[in-house]
Amino acid sequence: MSHNSELTGTGGDRRAPTTERRRRNRRASDNRAVTFKLPPGSRTLNQLKAACSQCSLHELCVANGLEIGDLARLDQLTQKRQRVLRHQSLYKAGMPFHAIYAVRAGFFKTEGTLGDGREQISGFQMAGELLGLDGIGEGRHLCNAVALEDSEVCVIPFAEIEAMARAIPALQQSLHRLMSRSTAHDHKLLSLLGNGTAEERVATFLLDLSHRLSQRGYAGSEFVLRMTREEIGQHLGLTLETVSRTLSRLQRQGAIRVQQRLVRLVDMDALVRTAPG
Amino acid sequence: MSHNSELTGTGGDRRAPTTERRRRNRRASDNRAVTFKLPPGSRTLNQLKAACSQCSLHELCVANGLEIGDLARLDQLTQKRQRVLRHQSLYKAGMPFHAIYAVRAGFFKTEGTLGDGREQISGFQMAGELLGLDGIGEGRHLCNAVALEDSEVCVIPFAEIEAMARAIPALQQSLHRLMSRSTAHDHKLLSLLGNGTAEERVATFLLDLSHRLSQRGYAGSEFVLRMTREEIGQHLGLTLETVSRTLSRLQRQGAIRVQQRLVRLVDMDALVRTAPG
DNA sequence: CGCACTTTTGAACAGAATCAAGTTTTGTGG
DNA sequence: CCACAAAACTTGATTCTGTTCAAAAGTGCG
Structure with missing residues (x-):
């Protein structure tokens, strides 16, 4: 497969290889976040596919454990999509924090810089995983989230999901569980780097x-x-x-x-x- | 103060130096968690001192940002105290997770073990900092929390603080802020260990x-x-x-x-x- | 005073970094 | 489609930082 495009997960062995995706130029310096305009008419379809209730990553993501009725409410929040081309940033360190993101397709890295050239990649995120949690504390992002392949995320306005979590205990728990697991993962990595x-x-x-x-x-x-x-x-x-x-x-x-x-x-x-x- | 029960903070330069603290035997194996019985009569006083609304660590801890009325509600949750002697564990990896803990006085380490002898200390926690957040995800603790000096924590039943966070947005935000900051701290440490x-x-x-x-x-x-x-x-x-x-x-x-x-x-x-x- | 624990310091060693060269792959433009 | 350039990867030789092994000194407590 030359360059397979389709916002594939990561395996490449689930979806059949598809038509070639056109490559946009992606210089290392060209990393603004870009929101695509969808072709007219595709909007409705996409919204349908987009909803948490329809999402195949359902039980890996924030929607995990929600009842059908609550799922529908969550769908309202997660309408917004954002595509991020390879080598572009979804957000950068210092940018104001407004939303967290769920990877819908593709692959990201989150990198922090150490002032001098040295960089640390705190993690790689694949479909169903959350991005941006470390921005909550300071109200601004602390690292760069860069797509390693053409990707798409669900934009989840944080204030709104907080509000919804107050109304839906299962959502609140799901959110806490995901935050906690991310911490647990970090601790394992710490142990690995330390020992x-x-x-x-x-x-x-x-x-x-x-x-x-x-x-x-x-x-x-x-x-x-x-x-x-x-x-x-x-x-x-x-x-x-x-x-x-x-x-x-x-x-x-x-x-x-x-x-x-x-x-x-x-x-x-x-x-x-x-x-x- | 015979055995220093004066749960000193950490500086040692805030309170005047005191008489030598009597050392309890502190074999490495002696690390059960112990809840002290307070002497009769001291209960009421202690509860008063204990309340978040009276706590000097107020703005560093979960109570940060709460209005006076909400503070009073939070006080209901944080009545329970637990003392942990030096070299004893507040909790251990594998134990069921029910509560998070706010360090009231003293000093802790959280250590994970790597199976063989190697151990990683993911962090040291001092007054006002939370312990146990990494247990939320799996419903059981993933590391040992060990007191490095005679310490005292507020026991915060997690299901209850979750419930209260649904009712009090400021509390919810405070909780999220603390979780996020702990993640941010971990990422800085990762960067340090990596580079x-x-x-x-x-x-x-x-x-x-x-x-x-x-x-x-x-x-x-x-x-x-x-x-x-x-x-x-x-x-x-x-x-x-x-x-x-x-x-x-x-x-x-x-x-x-x-x-x-x-x-x-x-x-x-x-x-x-x-x-x- | 003696014992256990902690800390310091030295010497030899090891694993990963650095420096360097060469190869393969990928992308671009003719 | 081909040729060229850039990026990514592999492998080797050397260097260096931190580990390991070892010994001794300091500290605290019974």
Whole structure:
């Protein structure tokens, strides 16, 4: 598949390959957020598809646990969509915080900068995951959310979902659960960066991706990495060379099979044994 | 004050130095959570002192932003106190999650274990800070919360504060703000562990402590570390030897003055220059 | 006073970073 | 469709920061 376009999840093995998507120019500097105008007529259809009640990611996202009636109310909030082209930012550090975002399709990274050149990628977000939670506290975003492929998000105005959460206990709980899980995920990552060897970090990273892809119905044992070696390194606290070497080593050990961005987890048990915990 | 039950904050420079606190036996294995029976008669007084509306940490904690009437309602929730002796656990990984906790006095660490010996301390919590947020997602605690000195917490039943947050928007917002800030703090730490040298990590750690102590009315330029070098290392992803060496180096450079647990930040600017970001 | 714990410091070692070169892949424009 | 340029990836050699191993000194408490 040359460049597959369709706002694919991440696996590439769920939807059939589709017609080529036209590539927009995407220079590294060209990262304004862009909202697409939909062609006239498509609006209604899109709204239908868009509703939480119709969304296939339903039970992974904020809608989890809601009754049918409440789902309909949530639909009102999540009408607004925003497309973000590859290498463009959904939001940037310093921008005022108004909304959180649920990834509908595509793949994001959230990166913080350390003043000098160094950057840390706090996480990668795929379909059904939330973006922007760290902006609540200060009323402005603290990191850049950049699409790694052409993507689409649901825009969820935060004040409004807060209001709705007051009326719908299940929504409130869902929101809290997601925030808490994101914290738990961060703590695991902290532990990994604090204690893990390069091999443990990479193995854990692959298993985490695999797990999240499985949850979304993609094959967990073979997938395409949406990020570069450098970005993996910025996430795991390693250099791109070390990431590359470690992937090669895991391959030599027979745990995985790597070919550029394509990864196959050949010996899952070996990976699990390699990962700590 | 025989066994210091004077649950001191953390500075040690706010209250006058007192008579030696009698050490309870504090074997590593002796870490059950213990709720003290208060001496008869003291109950009423304590409840009064205990109320959020009377609490000096008021604006740092969940009560922040509440109006006087709502504060009174919150007081109903936060009646329950729990003392935790040094080296005992407030909760442990795996225990069912029912409540979050606000540190009223004392000092905690939250540590996760990696199966093998390795441990990561995700954070240190001082007066006014929340404990247990990472348990919401799974309904059970994911780490151990251990008191580093005799401490006291407010027990906040989570289902009840959720209910109250539905009724009091300011409380809801306060809760969300605290969760978000904890995430933001984690992300900064991630960045530090991913990119920072030992010197940058230790300098940043000292500045963070200093800042939080200042917020609480303690001197930010001189304080007593409540944790061992090993615990600092488990937090920053360093060995205790490296922590010790780094503190010595910072002292040689004239940035700080260290004498066992006592730290004085002599040249704050130098520290800030050393810390990244 | 003695014992356990904590801290400091030194010396040797190891894992990842850095520096460097070469290859493959991808994208662009003719 | 091809050629060229840029980006991404791999691999090797060397360097360096922090770890490990080890010993000794300081501190606190019974």
